[in-house]
Ligand SMILES: Nc1ncnc2c1ncn2[C@@H]1O[C@H](COP(=O)(O)OP(=O)(O)OP(=O)(O)O)[C@@H](O)[C@H]1O
């Protein structure tokens with residue numbers, strides 16, 4: 001188990017200090033696939049570097065299985081990194097790169113040879129074992145970097161966008177391989193990616209970061225269905241934001257609250273979290289609604305009403321852009337069914353219906 | 365290709381050669397002219413007051429390694445020459461080793477400073493290099509002579525009670541050469557370390573390599589081109605060093621450069637001097653060949 005407790009990292013600058021991490025706390029369980037997701041420059045790499053030991057935090061602590069990790073130099077930490085820049089050794093062959101960590105751990109020669117062969121096989125680089133690292137493509141380098149970090153079987157593997165340079169097919173394959181490997185070896189993965197789909201499909205839990213802080217931690221489902229704040233809702237997937245008035249809290253522990261929408265209709269939506277529901281006070285709130293959670297209906301049955309502004313066909317689904325009567329644009333997504341015919345055209349009056357509990361109140 | 369195009373290409377090729385000709389002529393004359401003259405002189409007879417007489421002789425080459433006993437006409441090795449050869453090679457090798465041992469950490473230190481500081485450090489390394497060689501050599505003399513700074517300080521500290529004789533020893537020559545040639549070692553090593561991607565060092569630490577292992581397995585191999593260049597830049601001029609052994613060796617610790625000078629001056633044996641010069645050139649070439657071969661195969665063995 002890795003515990004990051006209140007880690008702050010300030011880079012001193014000539015004019016002004018820069019806070020790359022502002023009090024990050026999170027716990028990663030053994031054998032968990034934990035993903036850090038966030039916009040460029042939010043501090044993902046910096047956090048990995050603190051865990052690996054290349055940066056010493058300004059304050060805070062990092063524990064591995066209850067023991068202080070910060071007291072150990074990087075070469076004593078049972079943590080390996082797949083670097084964003086690969087950082088392969090240019091004076092060694094592919095095989096020598098992979099063998100390096102094992103050699104440093106003084107493993108017997110036969111074992112090293114076997115592990116290297118296995119790793120080469122795993123990342124499908126066996127035919128290129130003797131090439132120099134400058135003589136292989138970017139995607140191949142990335143695979144070698146992965147094999148090199150995996151070979152010593154660390155307790156924790158830090159992966160800084162390890163699949164970003166691979167083509168779609170290979171990336172899908174490697175994603176499956178990574179998941180399989182992680183299940184097989186019991187290694188804890190801390191994974192950084194820009195690709196939300198990758199994050200959602202692979203992770204046990206995701207931490208969404210922004211500007212050096214963790215905004216939300218949860219399972220992919222929680223993050224997607226119950227984003228706690230506007231940044232998270234906006235960053236992951238597409239979201240419609242509409243304003244509403246909170247009028248009442250259900251006392252049944254379901255985490256549902258009653259809101260009045262712009263047209264005066266009331267509906268039930270999710271509170272930011274169920275224990276927060278009872279503590280909320282009435283007043284204006286922002287709702288997040290996913291495009292696929294609303295249903296397009298005839299105008300009279302809609303909770304929200306507006307005019308159809310645009311219809312965009314996407315193959316698997318169709319996007320309807322609705323200009324709401326109170327201003328604002330609502331994007332709605334419907335899956336295309338065989339034989340289905342759209343009789344709606346631009347300019348038509350339409351309604352949007354929301355099921356009970358659809359829509360999420362965001363924390364301010 | 366049409367005929368016209370062909371003619372055009374040929375014309376262009378010809379004019380390119382013609383433009384290059386002056387440079388090639390100068391290069392050829394400058395590179396091989398003096399060498400040919402030296403080669404020619406080494407096969408002539410020594411004139412009684414210096415210079416050469418135009419009659420063929422191999423006495424010059426003969427005397428490089430052998431000498432004829434004045435009375436018995438017996439052939440023996442020229443011990444004096446051999447010991448000078450040996451001293452030259454030994455001192456030059458030692459100079460290369462010492463400048464490496466001091467120069468590598470120095471270059472590493474500079475390469476790991478923040479960018480703005482590096483130029484200042486490099487300037488400090490280069491400034492002595494801009495100073496006249498004689499002045500630097502006499503400065504060292506001042507440092508290590510019997511009443512020099514080092515002895516005075518040691519005496520004052522009570523570490524010794526009589527001055528140590530350092531001047532006019534091999535140590536003095538070595539000390540002087542290491543000091544004089546140090547920048548030639550630091551510069552190329554710094555150049556290759558500066559290009560080194562320090563993320564590779566992090567990758568090394570990440571993969572359980574200790575500081576020493578990172579140095580040995582990652583930093584050093586990547587700095588090797590610089591080390592090779594530096595060693596050559598130090599070794600070659602050391603072998604022919606003249607001023608330093610002359611001043612700090614005091615005429616007792618002769619090196620090849622001094623021996624050659626002697627033949628053209630007091631010795632009045634120009635053919636021998638010319639033959640010795642070519643011998644020096646041969647030693648340099650053989651040493652370079654062996655060194656580069658060894659450095660190359662080691663790399664192949666690794667990779
Ligand atoms: N050594 C440093 N000195 C000063 N600032 C730094 C340093 N390293 C990182 N930063 C800054 O800290 C912030 C976070 O950087 P970091 O590399 O962690 O971002 P990231 O989340 O990994 O981004 P990306 O997704 O683009 O890789 C950035 O604004 C960066 O400019």
Ligand SMILES: [Mg+2]
Nearest residue numbers: 044045084160
């Ligand atoms: Mg990064």
